[in-house]
Amino acid sequence: MxxxxxxxxxxxxxxxxxxxxxxxxxxxxxxxxxxxxxxxxxxxxxxxxxxxxxxxxxxxxxxxxxxxxxxxxxxxxxxxxxxxxxxxxxxxxxxxxxxxxxxxxxxxxxxxxxxxxxxxxxxxxxxxxxxxxxxxxxxxxxxxxxxxxxxxxxxxxxxxxxxxxxxxxxxxxxxxxxxxxxxxxxxxxxxxxxxxxxxxxxxxxxxxxxxxxxxxxxxxxxxxxxxxxxxxxxxxxxxxxxxxxxxxxxxxxxxWQGGDYLGLGAGAHSYARVPEWGRRWSNERKPQAYMRKAVTEGSALDCQEQLTYAQARGEFLFLRLRQLEGFVLATFSERFGVPLVEAFPHVSDFVVEGLLREDGGRLALTSKGLLMADSIFASFV
Ligand code: SF4
Incomplete structure (x- = not known):
């Protein structure tokens, strides 16, 4: 891709x-x-x-x-x-x-x-x-x-x-x-x-x-x-x-769809889906330090982290739910080997409260959920 x-x-x-x-x-x-x-x-x-x-x-x-x-x-x-x-x-x-x-x-x-x-x-x-x-x-x-x-x-x-x-x-x-x-x-x-x-x-x-x-x-x-x-x-x-x-x-x-991106420049962030559950890293933030490192070493890496299974599941959800069309529920179980309701049982409560909507195998925010998106996303991470 x-x-x-x-x-x-x-x-x-x-x-x-x-x-x-x-x-x-x-x-x-x-x-x-x-x-x-x-x-x-x-x-x-x-x-x-x-x-x-x-x-x-x-x-x-x-x-x-x-x-x-x-x-x-x-x-x-x-x-x-x-x-x-x-x-x-x-x-x-x-x-x-x-x-x-x-x-x-x-x-x-x-x-x-x-x-x-x-x-x-x-x-x-x-x-x-x-x-x-x-x-x-x-x-x-x-x-x-x-x-x-x-x-x-x-x-x-x-x-x-x-x-x-x-x-x-x-x-x-x-x-x-x-x-x-x-x-x-x-x-x-x-x-x-x-x-x-x-x-x-x-x-x-x-x-x-x-x-x-x-x-x-x-x-x-x-x-x-x-x-x-x-x-x-x-x-x-x-x-x-x-x-x-x-x-x-x-x-x-x-x-939002969890694709790979390479970020270059001072403080830029990158993400790759491999290995395992994904890796992300970021560059030196200060422009002078960034330039010195990039020119002498090629990379200006400052910190990096390997995502855990739990982090990857949470991020999958809050990134995809940002898009109003939501996402196909089966893509979650395909990626993580477990149905969404098992990983996050409280999703059913959000549906009952009218914050999320399940429709034709997709899950998406409702108009009411849009106003509370931050707290909904926080519950997944
Ligand atoms: S300082 Fe102002 S112009 Fe520069 S990035 Fe921030 S908001 Fe944009």
Missing amino acids: PFSLYLHIPYCLVKCPYCDFNAYGVRTWPEKDYVQALCAELRFYADREPWQGESVATIYFGGGTPSLFAPASIAQVLEAVSGCFTVLPSAEITLEADPASVTRETLAGFRAVGVNRLSFGVQSFQAKLLKTLGRLHTAEDGPRVLAWAREAGFTNLTMDLIFGVPGQTLALLADDLHQTCAAAPEHVSLYNLTYEEGTPFFRRKQQGKLRPIEEEEEIEMFSCIRETLQVQGYQHYEISNFARAGFASRHNANY
Whole structure:
């Protein structure tokens, strides 16, 4: 089965105060050295199991802000990928872009070097909320960069939005959704703002300087998002993701279906289904340490773990249940040698409570279950 390749670019123009990704706000970045490190890692894994001789189905430049890198640097990485692996002709090649860091020319450049999907971190169309979120771009930049991407020939665009931002009302959210639909991306991701430990937002919340919106209001917002986007022809196919027919993210679908993925770059994570119940590992998080190690040793491995039978069963469930179509129950017993109800008897209670639905041999979250997805998933791990 072809695998997915993730390339992490950890630099941003500023670090947003809510972000806990492995990203660093910088004024300049060592683009050439970083590209060299990615290429060294690619060569290292190309000769090793289980990647050797395999094909790449999706490539994803994530971050951080990959759009800070010049199209020529992205081209260099893509050439190295093609030199190390067979890239399927139909490969989905995504690059995350910050509206504050792109021009008409750079977008055309990314298209010319083979990127065929752009993911824009728009977050909101409201000046006030963008300011709260500490974003550099303006309310007008979102629609503008989408139009530039169309001019550049992109036919597969996705947009990230955040909801549950302090100061956001249902009316402001409705306006964001209205503007999203007007910009007409093929795919939309909507994330509920969270306050992660170690971030300025977490501290401000602790100090009472930032007041999160009420849970009931967040639930109302989520319902509004689902209704609006579905009426506009977007299918809600994963907890946070909506797409027009044929435009669901193939890269993320591979994660949710438990496929192999190779993550390169600072702090990137990888997963392989073999040996036994699977293995996952991650790279050095700090960009300098990552580059040093990748260039001198080929690999920049920081930690790794062999999954246990129990871990693999839990992960199988919560990854597949993220997708609203759920999964075929028989695939669980085929993989783990035991029926699901025997491994997790409390699944029957979830069905009785209307949180999960069993239908035609498939198990999936219900609309009610969607609102409690985190606690349902926690019960499996
Ligand atoms: S641009 Fe994205 S990755 Fe960078 S700091 Fe902001 S939220 Fe994090």
